[in-house]
Amino acid sequence: xxxxxxxxxxxxxxxxxxxxxxxxxxxxxxxxxxxxxxxxxxxxxxxxxxxxxxxxxxxxxxxxxxxxxxxxxxxxxxxxxxxxxxxxxxxxxxxxxxxxxxxxxxxxxxxxxxxxxxxxxxxxxxxxxxxxxxxxxxxxxxxxxxxxxxxxxxxxxxxxxxxxxxxxxxxxxxxxxxxxxxxxxxxxxxxxxxxxxxxxxxxxxxxxxxxxxxxxxxxxxxxxxxxxxxxxxxxxxxxxxxxxxxxxxxxxxxxxxxxxxxxxxxx
Amino acid sequence: xxxxxxxxxxxxxxxxxxxxxxxxxxxxxxxxxxxxxxxxxxxxxxxxxxxxxxxxxxxxxxxxxxxxxxxxxxxxxxxxxxxxxxxxxxxxxxxxxxxxxxxxxxxxxxxxxxxxxxxxxxxxxxxxxxxxxxxxxxxxxxxxxxxxxxxxxxxxxxxxxxxxxxxxxxxxxxxxxxxxxxxxxxxxxxxxxxxxxxxxxxxxxxxxxxxxxxxxxxxxxxxxxxxxxxxxxxxxxxxxxxxxxxxxxxxxxxxxxxxxxxxxxxx
DNA sequence: TAGTGGTCTAGACCACTTC
DNA sequence: AAGTGGTCTAGACCACTAA
Numbered sequence: 325x326x327x328x329x330x331x332x333x334x335x336x337x338x339x340x341x342x343x344x345x346x347x348x349x350x351x352x353x354x355x356x357x358x359x360x361x362x363x364x365x366x367x368x369x370x371x372x373x374x375x376x377x378x379x380x381x382x383x384x385x386x387x388x389x390x391x392x393x394x395x396x397x398x399x400x401x402x403x404x405x406x407x408x409x410x411x412x413x414x415x416x417x418x419x420x421x422x423x424x425x426x427x428x429x430x431x432x433x434x435x436x437x438x439x440x441x442x443x444x445x446x447x448x449x450x451x452x453x454x455x456x457x458x459x460x461x462x463x464x465x466x467x468x469x470x471x472x473x474x475x476x477x478x479x480x481x482x483x484x485x486x487x488x489x490x491x492x493x494x495x496x497x498x499x500x501x502x503x504x505x506x507x508x509x510x511x512x513x514x515x516x517x518x519x520x521x522x523x524x525x526x527x528x529x530x531x532x533x534x535x536x537x538x539x540x541x542x543x544x545x546x547x548x549x550x551x552x553x554x555x556x557x558x559x560x561x562x563x564x565x566x567x568x569x570x571x572x573x574x575x576x577x578x579x580x581x582x583x584x585x586x587x588x589x590x591x
Numbered sequence: 592x593x594x595x596x597x598x599x600x601x602x603x604x605x606x607x608x609x610x611x612x613x614x615x616x617x618x619x620x621x622x623x624x625x626x627x628x629x630x631x632x633x634x635x636x637x638x639x640x641x642x643x644x645x646x647x648x649x650x651x652x653x654x655x656x657x658x659x660x661x662x663x664x665x666x667x668x669x670x671x672x673x674x675x676x677x678x679x680x681x682x683x684x685x686x687x688x689x690x691x692x693x694x695x696x697x698x699x700x701x702x703x704x705x706x707x708x709x710x711x712x713x714x715x716x717x718x719x720x721x722x723x724x725x726x727x728x729x730x731x732x733x734x735x736x737x738x739x740x741x742x743x744x745x746x747x748x749x750x751x752x753x754x755x756x757x758x759x760x761x762x763x764x765x766x767x768x769x770x771x772x773x774x775x776x777x778x779x780x781x782x783x784x785x786x787x788x789x790x791x792x793x794x795x796x797x798x799x800x801x802x803x804x805x806x807x808x809x810x811x812x813x814x815x816x817x818x819x820x821x822x823x824x825x826x827x828x829x830x831x832x833x834x835x836x837x838x839x840x841x842x843x844x845x846x847x848x849x850x851x852x853x854x855x856x857x858x
Numbered sequence: 859t860a861g862t863g864g865t866c867t868a869g870a871c872c873a874c875t876t877c
Numbered sequence: 878a879a880g881t882g883g884t885c886t887a888g889a890c891c892a893c894t895a896a
Contacts, residue, residue: 328865328892330865330866331865331866332865332866338678338710339895345672355753355882356880356881356882357693357882358672358881366866366867366884367866367867367868367869368867368869368883369636369865369866369867369868369884369885370865370866370867372882372883373865374885375882380809381795382795386881387874387875387881387882388873388874388875388880388882388883389873389874389876389879389880389881389883390875390876390880390881390882391876391880391881392881392882400792402790405845405848406848406850408848409847409848409849409850410847410848410849410850410851411849411850411851413823415851435892462888469866480826511870517847517848518823518847519844519845519846520844520845520846520847520848521842521843521844522842522843522845523669523842523843524840524841524842525667525790525839525840525841525842526793526811526813526836527836527837528647528648528649532758534893535885542647542809544793544811544836547791552847565795568792569793569811569836570793570794571791572792573791573792574787574790574791574792575790575791575792576788576789576843577673577786577787577788577845578786578787578789578843578844578845579787580675580677580784580785580786580819581673581675581676581677581788582676582677583673583676583677583678584677584678584681584682595873596887597884598884598885599884599885600893621860623862623863624863625861626863629892633885633886634885634886634887634888635864635886635887635888636864636866636884636885636886636887637884637885637886638883639863639864639865642863651865653862653863654862654863654893654894655861655862655863655864655892655893655894656860656861656862656863656893656894656895657861657863657893657894658861658862658863659862659863659864688868718893798869
């Protein structure tokens with residue numbers, strides 16, 4: 325009945341415990357692998373595995389030449405539907421993503437968003453959302469949103485050409501799509517957004533995403549599909565966001581539906 | 592300028608490619624580790640690491656004595672707010688979680704849910720949601736929901752004693768909380784639910800959760816906090832769900848808020 | 859009991875970061 | 878150049894699963 329848990333697991337748990345206890349503070353360095361080997365904690369591979377496990381759990385960061393360091397726990401950024409408030413982008417000149425930042429007490433500085441507009445053939449999900457045949461032409465506006473130097477998520481909006489041709493959206497300038505952002509541009513073009521659907525699911529990142537978002541090894545992403553409609557049900561924007569899973573929380577408020585009572589509530 | 596990507600990564604990518612291409616079908620077995628060692632793909636540790644990477648990516652399952660097998664891709668279960676439709680639990684005798692299953696075309700059989708009711712001291716999050724002091728007494732109704740033999744999520748509801756004492760909820764019988772489920776019981780007790788807030792975020796599972804939900808190594812969970820209110824704003828239920836991240840998608844429909852226009856909408 | 863994955867070691871050598 | 882993590886090997890032995 326000897327211990328059945330692997331040696332590396334025990335080691336990892338010991339340090340994990342100490343980190344959670346605060347015996348190791350964020351920023352502090354763990355013993356070097358070679359030290360622990362000499363201290364008789366196991367072979368280099370064994371200790372390395374333990375450290376890798378901690379890294380996968382998001383507790384530490386390993387860098388060559390620097391050492392293994394306790395990660396600061398980054399606070400969650402909460403995203404509620406209030407970030408789409410019309411008052412923000414219609415009347416002022418805040419953009420939704422800036423409103424997020426204001427709400428969380430961070431300062432805004434321009435160029436925290438890189439933008440790239442192109443005309444592409446609609447991928448399946450995009451075509452379906454817009455009710456177009458697959459491969460139809462759409463405009464794609466891709467952004468990488470950063471908080472300071474740290475990238476937090478990507479967001480790619482897809483528009484039907486007839487909705488945006490000739491607007492500022494099609495002008496590929498870095499930064500928000502001019503005053504008020506994309507919804508303001510649509511509004512000025514006669515498309516007032518009215519309701520939305522957001523769908524979320526978690527998945528493993530692609531290698532490209534892991535690099536772009538600077539994900540720690542083992543970290544998942546949350547993919548968000550946002551479909552935006554006008555009052556008559558026309559889809560004017562379909563957007564896909566990829567978020568580092570550990571850095572966000574989503575919040576939704578809604579009425580409990582009652583299909584027996586509500587007759588004029590629609591869909 | 593020799594290859595800088597590790598050997599194990601290359602190996603993993605090769606198989607990953609073939610799995611995605613369908614050259615390996617779900618259920619099919621990959622070459623055994625020892626075979627690949629003999630074929631000169633590297634040492635046992637190296638091949639093992641490659642396989643481990645594939646497992647962490649959710650592509651294969653490794654089991655001793657059985658081999659390394661391509662995982663069937665389980666379809667996402669979509670959760671929309673329609674699952675709370677009052678008509679389902681007030682007029683019929685469906686329960687919300689059963690409605691999910693009906694919606695996704697699966698059959699229902701009893702005892703797919705284990706239930707455990709107890710009176711506990713409110714943890715911080717629960718106390719905050721209910722507006723109680725931390726450590727106040729609440730009823731906790733914990734369920735482990737399964738789909739066939741596969742556990743999919745846990746769900747723990749917390750109630751204030753004065754709302755549920757003397758109702759069927761407090762009776763710790765396995766299975767749904769009687770006809771219509773928990774919301775029906777509250778309804779019968781004079782608390783009609785009106786609106787909800789759901790908050791979601793992803794995180795690394797605890798060791799216990801990993802075992803309980805039979806998560807594959809490296810898989811994350813999504814934690815859901817659901818707060819249910821009556822029309823006057825009283826919180827009648829606060830529930831915490833822990834879901835295997837790869838098996839669920841959430842969907843929310845909402846109106847674009849307009850704080851400048853809507854005066855009587857309230858929060 | 860045979861089959862197959864899992865852990866561990868000792869030591870060599872590589873690769874990135876900091877000085 | 879020195880420091881620190883990352884990869885790789887060959888082989889021994891352990892642990893779980895299925896027949």
